[in-house]
Amino acid sequence: xxxxxxxxxxxxxxxxxxxxxxxxxxxxxxxxxxxxxxxxxxxxxxxxxxxxxxxxxxxxxxxxxxxxxxxxxxxxxxxxxxxxxxxxxxxxxxxxxxxxxxxxxxxxxxxxxxxxxxxxxxxxxxxxxxxxxxxxxxxxxxxxxxxxxxxxxxxxxxxxx
Amino acid sequence: xxxxxxxxxxxxxxxxxxxxxxxxxxxxxxxxxxxxxxxxxxxxxxxxxxxxxxxxxxxxxxxxxxxxxxxxxxxxxxxxxxxxxxxxxxxxxxxxxxxxxxxxxxxxxxxxxxxxxxxxxxxxxxxxxxxxxxxxxxxxxxxxxxxxxxx
Numbered sequence: 619x620x621x622x623x624x625x626x627x628x629x630x631x632x633x634x635x636x637x638x639x640x641x642x643x644x645x646x647x648x649x650x651x652x653x654x655x656x657x658x659x660x661x662x663x664x665x666x667x668x669x670x671x672x673x674x675x676x677x678x679x680x681x682x683x684x685x686x687x688x689x690x691x692x693x694x695x696x697x698x699x700x701x702x703x704x705x706x707x708x709x710x711x712x713x714x715x716x717x718x719x720x721x722x723x724x725x726x727x728x729x730x731x732x733x734x735x736x737x738x739x740x741x742x743x744x745x746x747x748x749x750x751x752x753x754x755x756x757x758x759x760x761x762x763x764x765x766x767x768x769x770x771x772x773x774x775x776x777x778x779x
Numbered sequence: 780x781x782x783x784x785x786x787x788x789x790x791x792x793x794x795x796x797x798x799x800x801x802x803x804x805x806x807x808x809x810x811x812x813x814x815x816x817x818x819x820x821x822x823x824x825x826x827x828x829x830x831x832x833x834x835x836x837x838x839x840x841x842x843x844x845x846x847x848x849x850x851x852x853x854x855x856x857x858x859x860x861x862x863x864x865x866x867x868x869x870x871x872x873x874x875x876x877x878x879x880x881x882x883x884x885x886x887x888x889x890x891x892x893x894x895x896x897x898x899x900x901x902x903x904x905x906x907x908x909x910x911x912x913x914x915x916x917x918x919x920x921x922x923x924x925x926x927x928x929x930x
Contacts, residue, residue, distance in 0.1 A: 764879065769864040
């Protein structure tokens with residue numbers, strides 16, 4: 619399926635080691651570098667090149683959004699004509715309340731092909747954002763997939779796959 | 780809603796957006812924030828133990844990881860939701876699993892080492908749960924992905 623597996627391009631041990639996260643101590647990269655049998659400088663260079671190649675999107679803290687005031691969210695599935703997806707992308711691009719937008723497979727019985735995750739300080743604020751997007755793109759075919767219960771949310775464990 | 784003092788807010792923003800890739804990243808942050816490194820380390824540890832910061836590290840794109848993943852929706856009778864959720868949760872490749880409003884009431888994301896592995900795991904899960912209906916909606920294109928929140 620993958621033409622070129624980038625995972626193999628970088629050392630998989632390095633990837634797994636980086637994936638575990640950084641310690642909160644004075645020389646955090648030293649611990650990782652020693653484990654990998656390399657130097658801090660070399661490891662930092664690997665990270666910089668992975669960022670430059672777009673394989674690491676960002677290096678830094680991952681924050682739980684519910685802890686910083688974004689207590690409400692809604693997943694919205696939209697039915698967007700293929701030729702208007704670029705237009706939709708432009709609408710959500712600069713909206714800070716939209717964290718994720720994906721075009722996904724759709725079916726005759728489920729024609730929704732674009733999914734957005736919208737965050738707000740309240741349910742009403744989320745709904746306001748949905749209406750703004752709907753108004754801007756002039757598309758009213760969407761489904762609100764509000765969360766009833768969270769059963770699981772965790773980082774992928776590469777060691778267990 | 781939790782509130783943060785000015786130093787915490789600045790620190791959280793810098794940790795997300797401008798984490799220094801240097802040998803002593805926390806010392807550099809301390810210098811920028813005009814605070815002692817020990818205080819910065821203590822604050823980050825507290826933000827982490829309080830659950831505000833999940834962790835510090837790389838956010839890989841999926842092509843980096845070289846794995847196969849998809850989003851799946853199941854329609855399950857109300858009385859069977861809990862047991863279905865437990866079955867789904869038991870798979871290491873499942874990272875998100877939610878009960879949602881609507882016709883399809885369970886939505887989860889699953890990742891496997893290969894496309895074949897993904898397909899067979901999904902068959903296995905469906906075989907255990909026997910959902911009334913299911914949808915598999917893999918990503919065609921990423922339109923937006925922002926994993927940071929400005930305070």
